[in-house]
Amino acid sequence: MGQIIMHIDVNSAFLSWTAAYEKQMGIDRDIRTVPSVIGGNEQSRHGIVLAKSTTAKKFKIQTGMSLMEARQLCPNLLVVPPNYRVYVRASKAMREYLMSFTPDVQVFSIDECFLRFTDLKREEAVELAYKIKDTIKEKFGYTVNVGISDNKLLAKQAGDLEKPDKCHTMFPDEIKEKLWVLPVEDLFMVGRRTKPKLNRWGIYTIGELANSDYYLISTQLKSHGRMIYNYAWGRDCSTFKTGEPIKSVGNSSTLKFNVCDHETAHVMLLSLTEMTAWRLREANMNCRVVSVGIKDKDFGYAAKQRKLDFFTDCTRDIYINICILFDELWDGKPIRQLGVHVSDLESSNIKQINIFQDELSKKNEILDKAVDKIRSKFGDESVIRGVFANTELSPLLGGYPDDEYPGMSSIL
Numbered sequence: 001m002g003q004i005i006m007h008i009d010v011n012s013a014f015l016s017w018t019a020a021y022e023k024q025m026g027i028d029r030d031i032r033t034v035p036s037v038i039g040g041n042e043q044s045r046h047g048i049v050l051a052k053s054t055t056a057k058k059f060k061i062q063t064g065m066s067l068m069e070a071r072q073l074c075p076n077l078l079v080v081p082p083n084y085r086v087y088v089r090a091s092k093a094m095r096e097y098l099m100s101f102t103p104d105v106q107v108f109s110i111d112e113c114f115l116r117f118t119d120l121k122r123e124e125a126v127e128l129a130y131k132i133k134d135t136i137k138e139k140f141g142y143t144v145n146v147g148i149s150d151n152k153l154l155a156k157q158a159g160d161l162e163k164p165d166k167c168h169t170m171f172p173d174e175i176k177e178k179l180w181v182l183p184v185e186d187l188f189m190v191g192r193r194t195k196p197k198l199n200r201w202g203i204y205t206i207g208e209l210a211n212s213d214y215y216l217i218s219t220q221l222k223s224h225g226r227m228i229y230n231y232a233w234g235r236d237c238s239t240f241k242t243g244e245p246i247k248s249v250g251n252s253s254t255l256k257f258n259v260c261d262h263e264t265a266h267v268m269l270l271s272l273t274e275m276t277a278w279r280l281r282e283a284n285m286n287c288r289v290v291s292v293g294i295k296d297k298d299f300g301y302a303a304k305q306r307k308l309d310f311f312t313d314c315t316r317d318i319y320i321n322i323c324i325l326f327d328e329l330w331d332g333k334p335i336r337q338l339g340v341h342v343s344d345l346e347s348s349n350i351k352q353i354n355i356f357q358d359e360l361s362k363k364n365e366i367l368d369k370a371v372d373k374i375r376s377k378f379g380d381e382s383v384i385r386g387v388f389a390n391t392e393l394s395p396l397l398g399g400y401p402d403d404e405y406p407g408m409s410s411i412l
């Protein structure tokens with residue numbers, strides 16, 4: 001009886017959570033049953049599809065497509081704006097529920113978790129997986145996929161098989177029939193850039209990758225090549241990381257246009273800082289290190305951080321320092337992406353006397369809390385700073401809390 005790993009993945013998370021939330025709020029519709037998408041600001045003409053309903057999928061609408069394109073494919077499309085606060089709350093509720101089955105829960109992304117069990121037989125694991133899937137549906141009103149195996153990689157691959165509302169196993173003895181037959185781009189960490197390279201070498205399925213020339217893969221694709229080669233064999237040596245406290249919070253946003261002046265960049269940074277600071281306060285944390293990252297139009301990247309003299313969760317404190325850092329760092333090249341991060345966190349329950357903080361920032365702290373309250377009651381954009389009014393800029397940029405989920409975009 002070895003370890004059992006389950007991968008829990010919310011089906012069309014943003015759409016499902018929005019639907020469940022609307023039901024809870026007494027809104028008389030189910031956006032899952034009509035052609036609908038969760039999408040950014042439609043008026044800005046730059047919004048994209050973040051999630052789509054199954055009916056929308058039938059119109060060939062795809063995630064990442066612009067809302068304009070999506071509308072052309074389906075004129076009656078219902079576009080629902082994203083509500084990250086609902087997603088963060090829904091994610092947390094699911095995570096807490098999953099902890100009632102095992103204390104070993106590793107958060108992988110906002111809508112994905114791994115569970116570990118050490119005392120289950122295969123058949124028992126499958127039975128439990130169905131129970132988890134069905135009770136989530138009953139309790140929370142949305143569906144999940146559950147993948148079952150003995151390591152995280154295979155559990156995740158299993159969870160990605162047929163969706164929605166399904167449980168699948170992918171144990172090592174099932175790799176040949178269930179994993180190797182899949183197209184190589186279905187393997188975790190084989191992205192858009194790797195796929196054409198593999199295809200050029202005649203590798204189209206995961207099985208072909210597993211049985212390819214290891215020397216070629218290793219020399220051409222370096223450590224990433226060695227990793228995906230091992231993944232193709234179902235090997236995953238990563239450790240199971242449970243209950244890690246949040247180490248940093250941040251947001252970055254690829255901009256809709258290249259930014260070439262300080263003023264616009266500062267407005268963007270304020271937008272990113274607003275969301276970051278709000279998330280920091282939501283997590284009941286204060287930060288002492290703030291950092292800014294700039295990606296220019298040629299994908300050159302630079303970052304800089306500074307340690308403050310005090311711990312803070314105040315938008316203004318963070319913003320002022322972010323702007324100073326930005327001004328020191330920026331070389332004037334057109335900017336493609338901006339990021340704001342805060343780290344060196346401590347719980348805000350540890351109240352320290354802050355001799356460095358000035359009167360104004362104390363007032364701002366109170367203001368932040370009031371704004372948070374209003375926003376949580378009346379919506380993200382009910383209170384916006386003057387600089388954002390009459391602009392196309394979003395007052396709260398980013399908001400996709402991937403940094404809280406360390407494993408989201410990199411390796412398991």
Ligand SMILES: [Mg+2]
Nearest residue numbers: 009010011111
């Ligand atoms: Mg999902």
